[in-house]
Amino acid sequence: MxxxxxxxxxxxxxxxxxxxxxxxxxxxxxxxxxxxxxxxxxxxxxxxxxxxxxxxxxxxxxxxxxxxxxxxxxxxxxxxxxxxxxxxxxxxxxxxxxxxxxxxxxxxxxxxxxxxxxxxxxxxxxxxxxxxxxxxxxxxxxxxxxxxxxxxxxxxxxxxxxxxxxxxxxxxxxxxxxxxxxxxxxxxxxxxxxxxxxxxxxxxxxxxxxxxxxxxxxxxxxxxxxxxxxxxxxxxxxxxxxxxxxxxxxxxxPVMVVNSELEAIACHGVRQPDTDRFVTWESAGTTHVAVQAQALRNRKYEREFGVAPPLSERMNRIAITPYYDAALHHLNRWAGGGAPAPGQPKIEFAGDEPTVVRDEHGIARGGVRLPQVEAPVATNSSVPVSTDFAGALRGSNRPFTPEQLDALYGDEAGYLARFEAATQRAVEAGVLLPRDAAPAVAEAAAEYRRARAAHRTPIGG
Incomplete structure (x- = not known):
């Protein structure tokens, strides 16, 4: 009833x-x-x-x-x-x-x-x-x-x-x-x-x-x-x-499993190949709860319970909601009889007890490449800052130094050009929807300035 x-x-x-x-x-x-x-x-x-x-x-x-x-x-x-x-x-x-x-x-x-x-x-x-x-x-x-x-x-x-x-x-x-x-x-x-x-x-x-x-x-x-x-x-x-x-x-x-780097680690032993009814995505550099999702949760929590939980500036800062939205977009078409969701590369692992293969910046290799890992201003990963329950899910963000940023991009304009190109590649790969490109670029500009400022004012929390 x-x-x-x-x-x-x-x-x-x-x-x-x-x-x-x-x-x-x-x-x-x-x-x-x-x-x-x-x-x-x-x-x-x-x-x-x-x-x-x-x-x-x-x-x-x-x-x-x-x-x-x-x-x-x-x-x-x-x-x-x-x-x-x-x-x-x-x-x-x-x-x-x-x-x-x-x-x-x-x-x-x-x-x-x-x-x-x-x-x-x-x-x-x-x-x-x-x-x-x-x-x-x-x-x-x-x-x-x-x-x-x-x-x-x-x-x-x-x-x-x-x-x-x-x-x-x-x-x-x-x-x-x-x-x-x-x-x-x-x-x-x-x-x-x-x-x-x-x-x-x-x-x-x-x-x-x-x-x-x-x-x-x-x-x-x-x-x-x-x-x-x-x-x-x-x-x-x-x-x-x-x-x-x-x-x-x-x-x-159709079934889609849409994971961050953290769950890709947990799922490594039970990976299964993509089929015409099953697709797995694994996103490099992301984790279970990013700062953007936590900020939204905090707004709701403050409304419901009257207090604002602390928000750590050190947690992962790659927004994962646009990635979820892209997956839902493809799954909806697929469930309606259309083309399957596009398969994506998997995160690279190595060793007898497999560990994530990382590049010179500490960012995972392989997997879905969102623009924040293709044109990074920080090391975002699932590696936690703390080992408590919440910390283990929030990963980490370590901003590059101004010297690293200068060597990689020259200046902010050079960085944004690289980021916009990476955003377009993500859209073409199907892991980011066109509507989410402009907001991603706007956030990227703020993250670049945050990284430059981080080494003048140490990030706490």
Whole structure:
């Protein structure tokens, strides 16, 4: 059952909503509650659960649930491109992280659906709960997800609720839009759950027409149990995350894995070749959370919780959202029957225990070459400044000295000429969309000046 649109509450807005004005982009934002019985699953006795991704699951039981979905859709149906993107909201922080207001979504005419699929999203961690029910009891107090075993079917039910064959006789979350395809998207911990969905649940009945796994560490999540969520309190970062376990199975819909340098390291042991239904991108010089993404998260966190978390100037400074947008653009075409996403070079590794091969500047060789690594003003990498959970995900940024910049580029004009040429190559390779070229160049000019100033005023944080 779907109820909504939901309004009111202690705060008067939906948790995690955009910081941009969606109306200025011609979009409507509405929140809905979804209630029902979620099927839980178990591995079929006697079958493997190995690295080939040929996983076999069967229904185990059902549990009642009530959850929410936050929808952004074009106000004018003529602007709708026919695709609903369903995002598995990430709960690693103890509250939901998701980002559906990217240029590709808003300018491309997609509908975006942020799906609360896991228990932590509603109930938070036991210590200092920041989930929906604690944040706004009046608005979200009736929500309940009893266990993460329910998450796979909850996510599928959200997909069906916005799909082409949805029941529009009652409350329609998409306001009558003519949906032609539904793409599932999840990042980090949510990508692990999507991997399990692809391998074990998707073969039981098709709901989604494509899958986008962002910053995926190369392992699935449990079907049964598995309520212990990876969190900042779990200790050091990637070493505590699930790694090197499973590949995806043979596919009947397209799947893209879109990784930064950090997850390419974790996934090295389970790399699989690109096919006509599967493509992996690995971006050199990037990491799990860059400063641009963290700054946006901080704006939302300050609005929701009243404080601004610290923002480290030493963390990686290569924006990754334009890279994600390019992947979604290709996957949408691919899922609609068009050309597959273009394959890309992989990051270079060497040694018995493979390590990233780096150039004279400390920048990874190979992989997707965004202009910030082709025309660098700093060493951006996944190498962390600190080994705490957050630091391990944020990588590092080490500005070049003025002498290095002069030797490489001569002056700012020379640098920008090189950067613009690198930007054009990225556009031609398909890893950057034309709309993102000018903003990248503008940011590059600011980064050049920041690098020159860094050695006059040491960067802290």
């Amino acid at each position: 779907i109820d909504g649109p939901v309004t009111g509450g202690d705060h008067g807005w939906a948790f995690g909503r955009p910081v941009v004005d969606l109306a200025e982009h011609g979009y409507v934002e509405e929140e809905f509650f979804l209630s029902g019985d979620a099927t839980t699953y178990r591995r079929i006795e006697g079958t493997g659960w190995g690295r080939d991704g040929r996983w076999h699951a069967e229904p185990k039981g059902t549990q009642p649930f009530t959850t929410r979905m936050l929808v952004y859709r074009p106000a004018d149906p003529r602007r709708f491109n026919g695709t609903a993107v369903v995002c598995w909201n990430n709960v690693t922080a103890g509250y939901e992280l998701f980002h559906g207001e990217t240029p590709e979504i808003l300018e491309g005419g997609y509908a975006f659906v942020g799906a609360t699929a896991q228990r932590v999203g509603v109930h938070g961690f036991a210590a200092d709960p920041q989930g929906l029910a604690a944040w706004d009891p009046q608005r979200y107090g009736m929500l309940d997800i009893p266990a993460d075993e329910c998450s796979y079917d909850i996510f599928a039910q959200v997909g069906r609720a916005v799909g082409a064959d949805r029941d529009t006789s009652g409350v329609d979350p998409l306001g009558g839009l003519d949906v032609r395809r539904v793409i599932a998207m999840g990042a980090s911990q949510s990508a692990a759950r999507l991997a399990t969905y692809v391998n074990a649940i998707h073969p039981l009945g098709r709901v989604f027409d494509g899958f986008l796994l962002q910053i995926y560490f190369g392992a699935g999540a449990p079907l049964e149990g598995g309520d212990r969520t990876v969190s900042p309190a779990a200790g050091p970062g990637p070493a505590r995350l699930p790694r090197g376990a499973n590949l995806l199975r043979e596919l009947d819909v």
